[in-house]
Amino acid sequence: MAARRLSVALTLLCGLAAGVAASSAEDRAIVLASTTSTQDSGLLDYLLPIFRDKTGIEVTVIARRTDEVLEWARRGEADVVLMHARPQEEKFVADGFGTKRFDVMYNDFVLIGPKSDPAGVKGKDIATALKAIEAKGAPFVTRGDRSGTHAAELALWIVAGIDVASTKGAWYREIGQGMTAALDAARTANAYVLSDRGAWIAFKDRGDLDIVVEGDKRLLNQYGVLLVNPEKHPNVKKELGQSFVDWLISPEGQAAIAGYKVDGQQVFFPNAERPGG
16 A cells, blocks of 8 residues: 555656646747748758757747738737848837847848740849839749738839739739749749749759849848737747847857858848847
């Protein structure tokens, strides 16, 4: 009987210890809401283990299009936001849902198209290229999913002086999906598509597609990071989330971002604004 009581006590003790360990692990975890480009490029799979090994903090990623990322954060279902839609990020902070926003890194958008280049845009600036595509009715795939990349594409049509909502025809193909799906659709249709460079580098089945326009300063793709406002949502893990923000913009985090490469090519370029820097 005594042995049985001891066994029961040990079982309860082990269960309590396991529960405490699980609770402790959960307490050392945050949720990062980010756009699909950081996930699809492989960057987060590279960065997060480095951060976890340094701090013991686990990061769970919610990768969604821009409007969904911000909706998750507005509801307090994320601790940190990492995305590439600066006007929306700044409005998010101005509305009281986020604390200070920091530039963290950039890459650029590239116009992808058939190697045969039916619109004759290779080497042109982006506005000239889009005008030529629209004038010739050359197939163009748009994500059409309200993502940061989709927003950037729509802004570029405006720069080109084209009201694509009014002038689009069968040549303008909306798929309502992410970057990998858009690139695959462009490959299949021998069409043009705007992509962030990281997703293009990571895209393996390129077929007859290639970069036709790059290097235009209007193709800059800036990323920002911010903590969801704990005053708005007390469940936000302020200290742990801020630790992740601080690490990303620290020299160590910036070096990690610079060190991520796909097929030998650097995908993101750190440019954090550090406090006092």
